[in-house]
Amino acid sequence: MIFMNMTRFTARLTLVVGATFGSLLFMAAQPTQAATWHKGTPSNVRGTWKTKKLKVNTGSTSLTAYDQVTIGKTSLADYSYTGSSRVGIKGTSAKYATVGKYTYVIKVKIAKGVYGTLHVKKQSSKVLVIGNGTKNVNPAKYYKA
Numbered sequence: 001m002i003f004m005n006m007t008r009f010t011a012r013l014t015l016v017v018g019a020t021f022g023s024l025l026f027m028a029a030q031p032t033q034a035a036t037w038h039k040g041t042p043s044n045v046r047g048t049w050k051t052k053k054l055k056v057n058t059g060s061t062s063l064t065a066y067d068q069v070t071i072g073k074t075s076l077a078d079y080s081y082t083g084s085s086r087v088g089i090k091g092t093s094a095k096y097a098t099v100g101k102y103t104y105v106i107k108v109k110i111a112k113g114v115y116g117t118l119h120v121k122k123q124s125s126k127v128l129v130i131g132n133g134t135k136n137v138n139p140a141k142y143y144k145a
Contacts, residue, residue, distance in 0.1 A: 037095045039074070042104050045120050046071045049128050049142035056082075069118075069130060069142055076108045076118065091116050105134050 051067045063083040070077045072094075079088030091108025099105055102122040110116050119136035121129045131139035 037097050037107075039095055041071050041073060041076065041094045041106055042096055042098075042120075044102070045104065045122055045128060046073065048145040049130070050145045051140055051142055067140070067142075068145065069128075071106075071120075076106060076116075078118075089116065099134075 048068065048070045050069075053064050053066045056063045056065055065080070065082045067078070067080050069079075074094050075090065075092045076094055077088065077090040079086050089110055091110045093109040094106055096104045096106045099119075100121070104120045106118045106120055108116050108118075117133050119131040119134060119139070121136075121139075123129055123141075126144040128142045129136075129139050130142055131137050
């Protein structure tokens, strides 16, 4: 019974993580309405940002899951942590466009010919709302780490 619950949990987690990162890759092809692209990332959103931790019970064990985004000067890393495992991507050669007040679209190169796009809105000095693509799909709140 515990094995069956763990298998269901693993399958669901794999689907959620796969959908999140898959949508990041497929949203990269959307055109944006931004007027000017700038090299790097906006200085006011740089740093490490995390979602709130979520405890997941899997029978006799309990796992902690959360997502972490690290925005550097020219790179961006997005990782999901579940227990001791980590899944994610890292992008380089960042460029951004301002699409509103404290709102940015950041594009990064993931691999040759593959780009990822994130929609980032700074709500306060300790809170960002980050979504996928230029249309802000699946937004989530991230807190300063």
